[in-house]
Amino acid sequence: MHAFVHEGNELIYKNLNDPVIEKGKVIIALRAAGLNHRDLNIPSRRGENSIPLVLGSDGAGVIEQVGEGVKELTIGDEVIINPGLGWEKNSDAPPKGFEILGMPDNGTFAEKIVIDAKQVEKKPDHLNWDEAGVLALPALTGYRTLFTKAQVKKGDTIFIPGAGSGVATYLIQFAKAAGAKVIVTSRSKEKLGKAKEIGADLAIDTHEDWESLLRNETIDIVIDSVGRATFNRSLSVLKKGGKMITFGSTTDDEITINIRQFFYGQYQLFGSTMGSTEEFKEMLDFISKHQIKPVVDHVFPLNNTQAAFDYLRAGKQFGKVAISINR
Template sequence: MKAFVHEYGELKLKEMNEPFADHGQVAVAIRTAGLNRRDVAVPNRRGEDAGALILGSDGAGLIEAVGEGVSEFSVGDEVIINPSLGWYENTEAPPKQFDILGMPDNGTFTEYIVLPAEQVEQKPAHLSWEEAGVLALSALTGYRALFTKGKVQEGETLFIPGAGSGVATYLIQFAKQAGARIIVTSRSEEKRQQALELGADRALNTNSDWPVELREETIDIVIDSVGKATFNHSLEVLKKGGRLVTFGATTEDTIELNLRKFFYGQYKLIGTTMGSQEELRAMLELVDEHQIHPIVDRTYTLDEAHDAMAYLKASKQFGKVALKITN
């Protein structure tokens, strides 16, 4: 089978042995896979002497084979892959055995993958293959950040620095269904307009003076994945006692914090990452009930995986980037 791997410091397409579905496992023929920031970062975390690892956390496809003991799926079922490994119940933090598909285990940028049956879920019928393939990781991250950790309430105002990320596009749609007011930022006028069309109520230029622009707003919750470049600016616009939820650091991950200002403001700083199987299923119910569609910015073929990685790394996308694996 063909796969996109990181091997001995190099990203490349490689022919790999097709895996076999053992007891309790299913083999999935991948139709589409989704790129995430994690895929760009993984090669930097592996040594140049590391052997072949198939990248990719997100994917959707057809059940190709089922191992002994699997009764909940049949050959031909359309499924999405849950990239959150070993985390089943919705707990305050992931258990020790938690990991993310795509390192150290082989991921989804391949024609076939074998997983425990508990790691796949039925594909929402209204989603295209491209939409299904980019759903799980970002949508699950956004769901947990917004509902489990952020505890967003109807009528509250949510502020999202950076409107173009995949998670941000899910946050906008989920928060809209929750009855929240949504304010986003972007340096790109095109992305600001796209965010408004998706459901945001306001879209600011990232380079504007946020406290001045938002002086008439009450920001109840900020969900920030940018890191150092926006963290303290986000605190400036957050109401006293408000919640700042963070799950990423696309800029530097070390910040300087005025501790006195922070505790006098009685802010709540909440960390989160990914989510549990329980939350994934709740997210899928939300997506199905409200017929929510992931925003797919661009689709590449597996042969174009290098170009797809470069496009994502440059942050040119609004929404998700997909890889078409098979027809």
């Protein structure tokens, strides 16, 4: 089978042996995969490693083989992969041993994958292959952030810096489906317009004076994944006693905070990452109920995955970048 791998110090499209079926597992002929920022960072984390690793966490496809003991799935089923490994029940934090598909295990940028049947769910009927392929990791991240951590409710106002990220596009749609008001920011006028198209109520320029523009808004929840560049600016518009949730950092990880201002404001700060299998199933039910579709910005064929990496690294996308496979 063909796959896109990290090997040595290089990213390579090459031929690998087909995976072999095992007890309790299934082999999926993949139709699409989704590119995440995590994939961009894995080569530097692995360093020079002679063992080829198939990259990719998100994917969807058709069951090709079923291992002994698998009862819920049959050959021909259209499925989506849950990339969160070893986190079955919802809990305050991931359990020890939690991993994400695509390192250290081989991932989804390949024509086939063998994976534990517990990591597989039926594909929502309203999604095409590209939409299903880019769904899992960012949608699960957004779902846990918004519902488990922020505990959003109807009538809340949510502030999301960085409207163009994959997770942000899910957050906007999830929050609107839950009856919340959504305010977003971006440096790009085009991305601000697209954010409004998918449900954002107010879209403001990153370089504007947020406190002045939002002085008549009551921000109940801030969801910030940018890091140092926006953390304190985001905190400045949050209501006293409000919730701030962070799930990533596209700028510097370390920030400086006025702790006295923070505790006098009685703010609540939460960290979040990925989610459990329970939350994954809840998320799939939620998007099916509300007919929510991922925003797919661009699709690249598997043999041109390097171009997809370059495109995502440039940061011009609004939504997700998909990899087309076996089509």
